[in-house]
Amino acid sequence: MILSDCIMNILICRNRRTVFGSYLRVKSSDHHVQRISAGGETKGERIINKMREKKYYIAYGSNLSVEQMAFRCPDAKAVGSGFLHGWRLLFKGCATIEPDPERDVPVLIWEISEQDEENLDWYEGFPDFYYKKNLEVESFPLEGGEPVRLTAMVYIMTGKRSLCAPSTNYYQVIEDGYKAFHFPMQVLTQALEDSF
Numbered sequence: 001m002i003l004s005d006c007i008m009n010i011l012i013c014r015n016r017r018t019v020f021g022s023y024l025r026v027k028s029s030d031h032h033v034q035r036i037s038a039g040g041e042t043k044g045e046r047i048i049n050k051m052r053e054k055k056y057y058i059a060y061g062s063n064l065s066v067e068q069m070a071f072r073c074p075d076a077k078a079v080g081s082g083f084l085h086g087w088r089l090l091f092k093g094c095a096t097i098e099p100d101p102e103r104d105v106p107v108l109i110w111e112i113s114e115q116d117e118e119n120l121d122w123y124e125g126f127p128d129f130y131y132k133k134n135l136e137v138e139s140f141p142l143e144g145g146e147p148v149r150l151t152a153m154v155y156i157m158t159g160k161r162s163l164c165a166p167s168t169n170y171y172q173v174i175e176d177g178y179k180a181f182h183f184p185m186q187v188l189t190q191a192l193e194d195s196f
Contacts, residue, residue, distance in 0.1 A: 054111050055111070055112050055113070055114070055117065055153070056079070056109050056110065056111055056112070056139075056150050056151070056152035056153065057076070057109070057110045057112045057116075057117070057120065057152060057153050057154070058084065058107045058108075058109055058110075058135060058137060058152045058153065058154040059107060059108045059109075059110060059177075060084070060089060060095060060097060060105050060106070060107045060108075060154070061094065061095030061096075061174055062094075062095065062170060062173045062174055062177075063108075063110070063120075064108050064173075064174060064176075064177025064178065064180070064181065064183075065173050065176065065177055066078060066180070068173065069110065072116075072119050072120065072123055073110070073112055073113075073115075073116035073119050073120060074116075075112065075113035075115060075116050076110045076111065076112045076113070076116045077110065077111045078108055078109070078110055078142055079109055079110065079111045079139065079141060079142060080108075080109040080139030080140055080141050080142055080147075080148070080150075081106065081107065081108050081109065081139070081140055081142065081181055081183075082106075082107055082109060082137050082138050082139050082140055082147070083104045083105065083106055083107065083137075083138075084097065084104065084105045084107055084135060084137060084154075085104050086099060086100065086101050086103070086104070087099055087100060087103060087104070087105045088100035088102075088103035088105060088191070088194070089103075089105045089187055089188065089190075089191035090163060090191055090194055090195055091163065091164060091165055091166045091171075091191060091192060091195035092157055092161035092162060092163055092164055092195070093161065093164045093165075093166060093167075094157065094166060094170065095166070095174060095191070096130075096156055096157035096161075097154070097156055098156075103187075104187070105187060106178070106181070106183035106184060106187060107137065107154075108177070108181060109137065109139045109150065109152055117153070120155070124155045126155065127158075128158065129157065129158060130155035130156060130157050130158065131155070131156055131158055132153050132154070132155055132156075133153070133154055133156055134151050134152065134153055134154075135151070135152060135154050136149060136150070136151055137149075137150055137151075137152055138150075139152075163194070163195045163196070164195065165192065165195050165196060166192075166195075171192065174188060175188060
């Protein structure tokens with residue numbers, strides 16, 4: 001590894017140690033290297049801390065569609081998936097969630113910009129059709145790695161609407177998202193049954 005690649009990092013392995021100014025390079029017989037910043041954080045901890053500084057959005061409905069989100073929110077990046085524990089999915093023409101201690105809803109977590117959030121507010125009919133709420137969610141990174149506990153914004157339909165089945169096209173977009181991210185299909189089919 002080139003020393004310039006190690007700026008503000010300490011490399012920790014086993015066996016032989018060589019100190020270069022504020023850097024520590026350790027050579028290992030098993031080639032296992034863990035990067036740690038000068039402040040003592042591992043690479044994973046730095047990633048987790050950076051994730052906590054960003055804005056996140058929880059999608060459970062049609063915004064599971066990567067294509068739809070690319071159009072609506074060009075800066076958005078799908079970063080993780082998880083479950084909202086103690087919530088259930090329902091349809092009131094469009095998807096929504098409600099508290100239910102016996103249910104869980106699979107979700108996709110998006111990293112979004114301020115402009116993306118403004119776009120989502122418009123598409124979701126905020127604040128008349130949906131309101132926003134911050135929820136804690138355990139996100140399993142799509143690129144692998146340890147789960148991260150995040151606070152993310154979610155849209156929840158206002159209480160003014162009655163249960164109503166979605167259109168076929170709308171339901172298909174969500175079903176495609178469930179398939180793409182390997183979500184349990186029974187959650188979606190149960191939501192449809194519960195909405196009649």
